Amino acid sequence: MIGITLCAFSSSLLAVEKLSDISLSFFIGVLQAVLPQLFIEIYLSGVNQLYDLEIDKINKPHLPIASGQFSFKTGVIVSASFLALSVGFTWITGSWPLIWNLIVISSTWTAYSIDVPLLRWKRYPLVAAMCMVSTWAFALPISFFHHMQTVVLKRPISFPRSLTFVVAFMTFYSMGLALSKDIPDVEGDKEHGINSLSVRLGQKRVFWICVFLFEMAFGVGLLAGASSSYLHTKIVTGLGNVVLASILLYQAKSVDLNNKASTGFFYMFIWKLLYAAFFLMALIR
Structure with missing residues (x-):
């Protein structure tokens, strides 16, 4: 919400x-x-x-x-x-x-x-x-x-350039969210026949696929800022996405995939990063 x-x-x-x-x-x-x-x-x-x-x-x-x-x-x-x-x-x-x-x-x-x-x-x-x-x-x-x-x-x-970047950013990020959502739920999904990607490929592989997708999204955000004709957008949006990408990678390295609380915390953490990204996306021009 x-x-x-x-x-x-x-x-x-x-x-x-x-x-x-x-x-x-x-x-x-x-x-x-x-x-x-x-x-x-x-x-x-x-x-x-x-x-x-x-x-x-x-x-x-x-x-x-x-x-x-x-x-x-x-x-x-x-x-x-x-x-x-x-x-x-x-x-x-x-x-x-x-x-x-x-x-x-x-x-x-x-x-x-x-x-x-x-x-x-x-x-x-x-x-x-x-x-x-x-x-x-x-x-x-x-x-x-x-x-x-x-x-x-x-x-x-109309469909301005700024909206195009938002759609591109959210395509990568929402794909990562979709795959991350099932990482903590492997036990129950497996028992009830829900063949999520985490069940099929394993939590570790899916986890790092998700991290890659999130980093790609922040790369889109960086590109959106760098290609802007406004200096303040270049600085704030570009630097902001670099900071968010760095925080994500740092946090990802500390996740214990065998601990349900740890994977659940990470899922909520990536939503918080998205909240910050929404502020940056609003500046794209």
């Missing part, structure tokens, strides 16, 4: 061309984008926990449904309620970028979790990774940008 909020601000700032664009309508536009997206994230988290109940009892026993804090029925009610809230708020905005964003993300991640024929895409490593990439590299930044560009600022639809 933190990532969603920062992605919305960062992507919306890419549409800003002059200081006067940052007005009350700008912040209302960001809120229109963020609020229904946070509701849909709660719905998707609930659906995932409902269908992964037995797996979560092994991998993540602290979660509300797996731990028994929420009953299965409560989980269904909470999930359905937040889906309804998300649809209602999105429809009220009348923003077609946000409506299409809701359709794509809700359908993609519902298909990822639910256990019916031809779905439960989390069973297929490549398809599962594409769910993450399609959401974080394409649906979120592009829809947030075009909501601000066309609905709030009333400008023609």
Whole structure:
């Protein structure tokens, strides 16, 4: 949810061309984008926990449904309620970028979790990774940008150089996130027939593939800064991505892949690096 909020601000700032664009309508536009997206994230988290109940009892026993804090029925009610809230708020905005964003993300991640024929895409490593990439590299930044560009600022639809760099950065980074997510969950996934890449190739190999993908993303960020015509962007974006890449590599060397707490900490750590990267991406011009 933190990532969603920062992605919305960062992507919306890419549409800003002059200081006067940052007005009350700008912040209302960001809120229109963020609020229904946070509701849909709660719905998707609930659906995932409902269908992964037995797996979560092994991998993540602290979660509300797996731990028994929420009953299965409560989980269904909470999930359905937040889906309804998300649809209602999105429809009220009348923003077609946000409506299409809701359709794509809700359908993609519902298909990822639910256990019916031809779905439960989390069973297929490549398809599962594409769910993450399609959401974080394409649906979120592009829809947030075009909501601000066309609905709030009333400008023609466009695909600027800055948005291209964000999409490229997030393609590498979201692929790494998708593969990293399964590293701490090998035990439960293996027992319940979820053949993630970590189950197939082993945790160590997948871990260093992920590190490579993250470093490639920071390389894209460095290139975006270096190719900017603005000196402050060159310095802040370029140097910032070098610092983040160095911190990542340093932290990666200390991860104990045989320790579930260590791999779980690393997964949350790479999200924190992404939060910092969103601030840098907002400066790309």
